[in-house]
Amino acid sequence: MATRKKAKRKIKPKRKKAPVTKATTRRKTTTVRKKPVKKTLVRHASPKKAKPTATAAVKPTPVSRPAQTVAATPTPSPLARSAPPGERIGVVTHYYSHLSVATLRLEASTLRVGDVIHIRGHTTDFSQRVESLEVNHSPATEVGPNDDFGLKVVEHVREHDVVYKVR
Numbered sequence: 001m002a003t004r005k006k007a008k009r010k011i012k013p014k015r016k017k018a019p020v021t022k023a024t025t026r027r028k029t030t031t032v033r034k035k036p037v038k039k040t041l042v043r044h045a046s047p048k049k050a051k052p053t054a055t056a057a058v059k060p061t062p063v064s065r066p067a068q069t070v071a072a073t074p075t076p077s078p079l080a081r082s083a084p085p086g087e088r089i090g091v092v093t094h095y096y097s098h099l100s101v102a103t104l105r106l107e108a109s110t111l112r113v114g115d116v117i118h119i120r121g122h123t124t125d126f127s128q129r130v131e132s133l134e135v136n137h138s139p140a141t142e143v144g145p146n147d148d149f150g151l152k153v154v155e156h157v158r159e160h161d162v163v164y165k166v167r
Contacts, residue, residue: 085118085127086164092119093148095157102153104163105146111165112142119153121161128154 094103118127133140134150
């Protein structure tokens with residue numbers, strides 16, 4: 001039997017990579033020099049004339065008595081100091097900043113359009129007249145206890161701010 005010779009593949013020459021040349025960039029080193037300290041004694045408004053310390057009379061400093069220790073009493077914050085502006089009626093549950101609308105949960109009383117409310121919190125403290133109320137996306141003129149409703153507010157409020165009804 002005749003044996004066939006295997007066909008030899010053409011051998012491609014290996015592609016030579018371009019030599020990598022490193023761009024040698026030298027950083028400029030700057031030496032930071034400290035400014036010399038001026039040793040002038042300034043006693044008056046004009047620094048040009050400094051009196052020598054040998055001829056100046058030194059006044060003795062008076063000895064002060066040790067301060068009496070007073071028991072530190074915590075001062076209440078301004079919000080805790082002032083009385084509530086009215087009857088607490090609810091709490092802010094959410095605030096929509098792009099609409100300036102607060103969602104409130106009414107606790108005890110009823111609230112009508114035209115009533116004056118006061119909203120107070122950690123960084124919030126303002127009063128306003130109720131101009132629009134919404135319950136389930138529909139306008140309302142009055143809301144009762146345990147209602148969740150939307151209220152247009154004039155300033156930024158936060159969750160857990162307390163709502164008072166001003167009498």
